[in-house]
Structures are given as structure tokens and as C-alpha cells.
Amino acid sequence: MSENVSTNPALAAQQNDSSFDNVWQELKWRGLVHVSTDENELEKALAGDSLTYYCGFDPTAASLHLGHLVQLLTMRRLQLAGHKPLALVGGSTGLIGDPRASGERVLNTPEIVAGWVQSLQDQIKHYISFDGENGARMVNNLDWTQGISAIEFLRDIGKYFRVGTMIKKELVAKRLNSEEGISYTEFSYQILQGYDYLQLFREYNCTLQFGGSDQWGNITSGTELVRRVEGKTVHALGTPLITNSDGTKFGKSEGNAIWLDAELCSPYTFYQFWLNQSDADVLERLKVFTFRSREEIKELERSVKEEPFKREAQRTLAWDVTSLVHGEEATRKVIAAAEALFGKGNIADIDEATLQSVAAExxxxxxxxxxxxxxxxxxxxxxxxxxxxxxxxxxxxxxxxxxxxxxxxxxxxxxxxxxxxxxxxxxxxxxxxxxxxxx
Missing domain, CATH: 3.10.290.10 (RNA-binding S4 domain)
Structure with missing residues (x-):
């Protein structure tokens, strides 16, 4: 595993909005709370002393995408509130794959998964701080699963899970009722994720797990396992799946995912994606994907209503997110390139990678x-x-x-x-x- 070192200078300028009583209230205002365990208790915990929390990222590709960015920024908001993050990259769960609604995953080789683990770890370091008293820690669930035999796993962990409960999980139920069904491999994924929470609770006193709401069944398998094994109550939070105002899936451009890796999605394409957000969606995007304050976003809302032709909110959003992901210098270059394309600058200054991106769009x-x-x-x-x-x-x-x-x-x-x-x-x-x- 590479060193846990933060690599993004933008982290130093980030801060939560002090106009809120606590980070839980800010998360709710930003639309980041879709489902949770006991809301009152979770708010008290987040308003109190520093707690340890985790979010997991499975290496199912060589890069993270916009769905992961929601989780990374949520991790950062909690860290800015004084809490300590554990960033879990699933070296073992990535070998299995969580159930999808569309059918069985293709299993990748251990060598491919190991390479993707390293790639995701390197990307995660860009979005949360590994410095200071509440600096993040990178963890890999392969470290605590690869040495367990099948017998040990079934005796020590599997016995706490009830099949009746497992088959009621939303995605599992969908797959069971489909023509293809579900393999025992994917059916067992929730046990592995539940075991992650138990292991992190034991080793780091981790008391909060969060992720996308589509993972809620897997997330609560962990809270239930900790309760059964340790007799302790721990917390869980599910963030909403981000959609466009027309109900379509967010984060797709011409059918392709918007990746955080510049090799898979150029800074030019990335910037244009945010710049092209509709007036109906841009304010919610500002809440979720930027650290703009409630007051700043309210002012941008006025601009959307009174001067929509200026697209000030879209330009602010595109600048904030692109400079966070790709850096300010790259963002300035793509803005200059966009202006040059339409006669406001020297077209000869556009670099080849940007021209290639333009040709693709x-x-x-x-x-x-x-x-x-x-x-x-x-x-x-x-x-x-x-x-x-x-x-x-x-x-x-x-x-x-x-x-x-x-x-x-x-x-x-x-x-x-x-x-x-x-x-x-x-x-x-x-x-x-x-x-x-x-x-």
C-alpha cells in the first residue's frame, strides 16, 4: 500500500458552513440524507466528540466517477466537522462484486483488482486529508479476509445472518425474481460488507458507515452484525442517488460515465459537463458538489432567476468542481480553450489533448x-x-x-x-x- 499522503492543495481552503448548528443540519440542507438509522441519535453523535466513520469503494474499474465524488465530498464534510475518516477500498469485495439489478457481474482477475485498488487509493487521497489529529486512514478489506478459511467464515460470521432477512434486501429480491436469478457468490456479498463494519468497529471504534442509498441493504447488514456480535448500536447513513430534474440518471454524458481520471474523461469534457447543467438542476449540484455556503448559493439562485443568460451559477459550478478534481491550472486552460474555440483567444494555444476532446464532442x-x-x-x-x-x-x-x-x-x-x-x-x-x- 502506498503512503497515506494528501495531494490536493484545495483541501486547505475548504470549510463547512458555520451558519448551520452542526454538520448533520448542513448535510440535510445539501440534500445528502436519504435514509439513516436513528436520526436524533446520529445528529447527537455528529454534534459531539470526534467519531470514526467509513465509506467503502469497490475496485470495479480503474477510476472513480461522479457517484463516488458524492461520497468523497461527504467524507470531507464530516472530516471538517472534526470526525475521522476510514477510506476502505475493497480488495476482497472487489473480487466478488455486489449484486446489480441488471445481472451477474463479470469477475476480474486478482491481478486486475489489485491494480484497481492502487488506482482508487491514489485518487481518494486527492479528496480527504491524511494529516492532523483526525487525518484519514486507508484500509483494505483484503487484509482481514484473505486469511480466513471458509469454515471459519461460516462458523464465526455466517451464523449471525438470517437467510429470510438477506433475501428481503431490495436488489437481492429483484434478482431472485429475475430470469437469471442470483449466484451464491453475489448473494454472500452483504455478509462480507457486514464483516467490514464489524472489523472496523473492533479495530478503530468506527461507529458510522455511509454510502449510496442503493447500498442500504449491505450497509445495514453491518449495523445488525455489530449489534448481534458486540451488543452495540452503531450508525448508518444512505445518501440519495443523484438524478436530473427530469428523473434521468445523473453523471452520464452520451451514455458514458463521467470519470474522475483525466485519461478517461478530459478536463475539457469534464468542465463542459458541469457548464451544461440546466437551470433546474444547477442549484442542487452546487449544494452537493461544492463547498459554497448557503448565502453564496442563495445569491446564485437569484442570478438563475433574474439573469439566467449569464449562466453565473453554471460557471461557478464548473469552476469549483473542475478545479477540485483537475486543479486550477488545468481549469484555466480549458476555459481559455473554450473561449478560443469561439474567437476570443488564440486558437493555436489550445493543447492537443483538448482538441482531441473537442473532436470527440x-x-x-x-x-x-x-x-x-x-x-x-x-x-x-x-x-x-x-x-x-x-x-x-x-x-x-x-x-x-x-x-x-x-x-x-x-x-x-x-x-x-x-x-x-x-x-x-x-x-x-x-x-x-x-x-x-x-x-
Whole structure:
């Protein structure tokens, strides 16, 4: 396991909103409480002395995504309130996979899972602090499960679970009633997660676990196991699954997850995702994904109502989240690139990775240097439906290459115009943008 060192300078500037009586009240205002164990007792615990809490992340991919960011920021809010986080990356549960509504998971090799464990641990260090009296600790459930035999596990842990209760868990019940059913492997996942809570309670006096509300059945398997084995009451919290105002799933862009890894989702794409949030959704996003205060968000709400064309709330959201995830320098670069794309800066300053991201988001096509005329570019990218329409666009002054108006649509585009030797930005009118990649 790598060293537990925080890597994000943005952590130092983060703080909870002092206008709330306690962190529980702030969590509720931000919409982060969907379900919990005894609310009054949990509020008292969070308003009292420092407690230890944990949230688990299973390595089912090489990167975390926006759903995980909800949990990471919730961990940070509790840490800022003086409580101590345990970040659990599931080296053993990642080998099993929690039940999904859509069917059985494909099991990955131990080598792949181990690599993903390391990747997720490195990412988590970016969002919570490992310094100070309540610095976080990284834990891996493989450390306490790999040495247990099947007999020991069934005798010492399995005996505390009741099958009647286990099959009533929402996802388990769905799978049992499906044509495919559910394997014993995935059915047993909740026992493993329950054992995690028991182990962390014993070793670190951890008394709160939280996660997405879709994990509530697994989470409460832990509270019940601690009660049965140790005779102690511990807490649990389920955050809501974030959806758009129209009820669709949040965190998807053209069918793809919004990953926190820049290699899987570029800073440009990431920034544009937040910038394109609707007026109906942006205020709730500010509450969940930023550390803006209640007063600041109220002012942004006024802007949304009175001056929506300025999109101040969206720009604030995009800046805050992108600079948190990718850093301020990268965020400034993508803002400058977006402005340059529409003629407000030097287009030659846009780096190649950003141009590649732009090409993935707009209409694009491939041309060789020998075929690269403005007319061919307009047609290839479907900015026009025919060469005749392309000629009219050029004649009317409505076509440009790299933000320079085209005068001769039949002329080959000069070699020096290719950005990074391989890209051309093609535009019809002010808003219709496309990218030509050199073939």
C-alpha cells in the first residue's frame, strides 16, 4: 500500500458552513440524507466528540466517477466537522462484486483488482486529508479476509445472518425474481460488507458507515452484525442517488460515465459537463458538489432567476468542481480553450489533448491534406448537406477554418493551418462547430 499522503492543495481552503448548528443540519440542507438509522441519535453523535466513520469503494474499474465524488465530498464534510475518516477500498469485495439489478457481474482477475485498488487509493487521497489529529486512514478489506478459511467464515460470521432477512434486501429480491436469478457468490456479498463494519468497529471504534442509498441493504447488514456480535448500536447513513430534474440518471454524458481520471474523461469534457447543467438542476449540484455556503448559493439562485443568460451559477459550478478534481491550472486552460474555440483567444494555444476532446464532442470527420478544402470539410462534417450549400456558405461569409473566414472554398488548406499537425476547426455561422482530423 502506498503512503497515506494528501495531494490536493484545495483541501486547505475548504470549510463547512458555520451558519448551520452542526454538520448533520448542513448535510440535510445539501440534500445528502436519504435514509439513516436513528436520526436524533446520529445528529447527537455528529454534534459531539470526534467519531470514526467509513465509506467503502469497490475496485470495479480503474477510476472513480461522479457517484463516488458524492461520497468523497461527504467524507470531507464530516472530516471538517472534526470526525475521522476510514477510506476502505475493497480488495476482497472487489473480487466478488455486489449484486446489480441488471445481472451477474463479470469477475476480474486478482491481478486486475489489485491494480484497481492502487488506482482508487491514489485518487481518494486527492479528496480527504491524511494529516492532523483526525487525518484519514486507508484500509483494505483484503487484509482481514484473505486469511480466513471458509469454515471459519461460516462458523464465526455466517451464523449471525438470517437467510429470510438477506433475501428481503431490495436488489437481492429483484434478482431472485429475475430470469437469471442470483449466484451464491453475489448473494454472500452483504455478509462480507457486514464483516467490514464489524472489523472496523473492533479495530478503530468506527461507529458510522455511509454510502449510496442503493447500498442500504449491505450497509445495514453491518449495523445488525455489530449489534448481534458486540451488543452495540452503531450508525448508518444512505445518501440519495443523484438524478436530473427530469428523473434521468445523473453523471452520464452520451451514455458514458463521467470519470474522475483525466485519461478517461478530459478536463475539457469534464468542465463542459458541469457548464451544461440546466437551470433546474444547477442549484442542487452546487449544494452537493461544492463547498459554497448557503448565502453564496442563495445569491446564485437569484442570478438563475433574474439573469439566467449569464449562466453565473453554471460557471461557478464548473469552476469549483473542475478545479477540485483537475486543479486550477488545468481549469484555466480549458476555459481559455473554450473561449478560443469561439474567437476570443488564440486558437493555436489550445493543447492537443483538448482538441482531441473537442473532436470527440462535436461533429468530426477525417480528410487527407490532399482533399482538405473548406468545401470538403463542411460537407464531410455534415455542417452542410451538399457542396452547393457549402459554396453558398463561403460566398455569404458564413464559413471559417480555425476562426478565419474562408474566401476560397476550393483552395487546399495550407499546411501551416493544421493545429498540432492534425486538426482543423471548421465552423458554419457562429455556433456550428466541427473538427477535421488529418487522415
Amino acid at each position: 462535436v461533429k468530426s470527420a477525417e480528410l487527407t491534406a490532399e482533399n482538405a478544402t473548406a468545401i470538403n470539410a463542411l460537407v464531410a462534417t455534415d455542417l452542410v448537406s451538399s457542396k452547393a450549400e457549402a459554396r453558398r456558405a463561403v460566398e455569404q461569409g458564413g464559413a471559417s477554418i480555425n476562426n478565419t473566414k474562408v474566401d476560397d472554398g476550393e483552395a487546399l488548406i495550407d499546411e501551416s493551418a493544421w493545429l498540432h499537425g492534425k486538426y482543423l476547426l471548421v465552423r458554419r455561422g457562429k455556433k456550428n462547430l466541427a473538427v477535421i482530423t488529418r487522415g
